[in-house]
Amino acid sequence: MQTMPGLDELFERRQTYPDFDPQERLARLVGLDDQKSRLAKILGLLVNPHGLERWAERFHAAEARPLLDVVLRRPPLVILAGDVGSGKTELAETIGDAVARQEGIELTLFPLSLATRGQGRVGEMTQLLTAAFEHSVQAATRLKCSGKAKGGIILLIDEADALAQSREAAQMHHEDRAGVNAFIRGIDRLANLRLPAAVIMCTNRLNALDPAVRRRAADIMAFTRPNDEQRTHILSLRLGPLGVSRSHVQALVDATGPTRGAPGFTFSDLAQRLLPAIALDAYPDRAVKGPRALEIAKAMTATPAFRDEATGDAK
Ligand SMILES: Nc1ncnc2c1ncn2[C@@H]1O[C@H](COP(=O)(O)OP(=O)(O)OP(=O)(O)O)[C@@H](O)[C@H]1O
Ligand SMILES: [Mg+2]
Incomplete structure (x- = not known):
């Protein structure tokens, strides 16, 4: 059996927030205010679900419980989809700074690009994804607390086009299907364990997105060319x-x-x-x-x- 790639090998450019560089890069993004605020809220709730409870107590008291459950039970996946050069990677790599500042805790980004990795041996993409989720689960488990988490993990699966290909597409190879399945298993695992971790997936190919992946997304954000x-x-x-x-x-x-x-x-x-x-x-x-x-x-x-x-x- 092959050994699992180590943390340093898998995520060469880990980033922790808050930090000045991502803060500046985030501020430079134009016309993405809606995406920024939605993404920051979703990620904020994953590291601090009590924020939503406090909001409910303030405005709705106990009547809000059934509503809170559906919000908090969403799988921790956000998909950024759209045209090339429209700010998907830039936003995914920098939004952690806004969340870290908003929640007053440290966040860590684990970035994995499927374009530069996982195109070699058969089974490599599946192995990379399995390892990426395993490292994320381990790191997030250490940060979990009964109240507000001690920190949070963002796993970025960038250039995920290969993964986005529908499982139904006739020309999809067996290996690609295994990659999709590894991804789905990883998302479900993070969701079931209720860990302070979220997955951001970037793709150019929303229409080719696997229905099972799409169904799990708490939000799908569209990116377009500037008006x-x-x-x-x-x-x-x-x-x-x-x-x-x-x-x-x-x-x-x-x-x-x-x-x-x-x-x-x-x-x-x-x-x-x-x-x-x-x-x-x-x-x-x-x-x-x-x-x-x-x-x-x-x-x-x-x-x-x-x-x-x-x-x-x-x-
Ligand atoms: N909304 C924006 N405002 C200002 N600059 C932007 C914006 N979006 C992208 N840019 C500029 O374009 C560069 C490329 O953006 P980015 O890498 O995020 O694109 P992308 O959506 O990930 O594209 P691809 O699908 O090709 O990976 C950024 O480094 C930034 O300089
Ligand atoms: Mg990109």
Whole structure:
């Protein structure tokens, strides 16, 4: 039998909260206030279920008991689904900071990406998932208390597209099915033990999500490309202070928006491609100018839309 991968091997970049870096990164995310607040509440209740009881006592007394049960019995899974470069990973990696501050306890993130891992030997994805849940259960068990937990664990299963493929999809291999089953077993185990632990799963392929995984999600949050207002916010915040006029920012917003048949720029197209290209074009001996910035934007194309089909053909 193979030995289980160790904690350090499995989660190279463990993160504890509160911490300044995730706090800043979380604050920089635009247009995700609804997702932020829903996610923070769900995670907050997993580490501190008594918060909900206190709320009920204050507003509803004993009548709220049946309602509390259904809220607290939800499996500890949240799915962040949507287009590429829309902030799923960024939010998943930083939301722990808001929860840690809100609840006044320390949280730890165990991040596991299924894109970079688990593509090797047959059985590897299943083994990784089983090990990831095992480590999470062990860590969360140590943090569990009769009242408020001593801390909390967030297990992040990122780039979970392979796992999201429906068990019903004809082309799904036996190995993939075993991975889905390991995931479901892990979620159920965390839920039954009532541990201060939550799982965040990120995927581009909501439509191909396995029905059994989907059914367990306490919430499924959709992520989309930035609308006009959000693009205005990002662009004017970065370019306004450099002297780029409002009308040029508006022209940039139009140039980066959807056109007939093609989607608009993603958040990451703006933050990681367009804005750096504008800066590096002017560097080292010119200032950034609106008309030139617009030329650069027009010459650039948005990342193609992710084709999310239920047939399970992601390869
Ligand atoms: N809502 C946002 N506001 C500001 N910047 C954003 C936002 N979303 C994404 N970005 C920028 O885009 C980068 C990529 O985002 P992220 O890695 O979270 O995308 P993703 O949704 O996980 O995409 P993928 O599906 O390709 O993994 C971030 O580092 C950030 O700079
Ligand atoms: Mg991502």
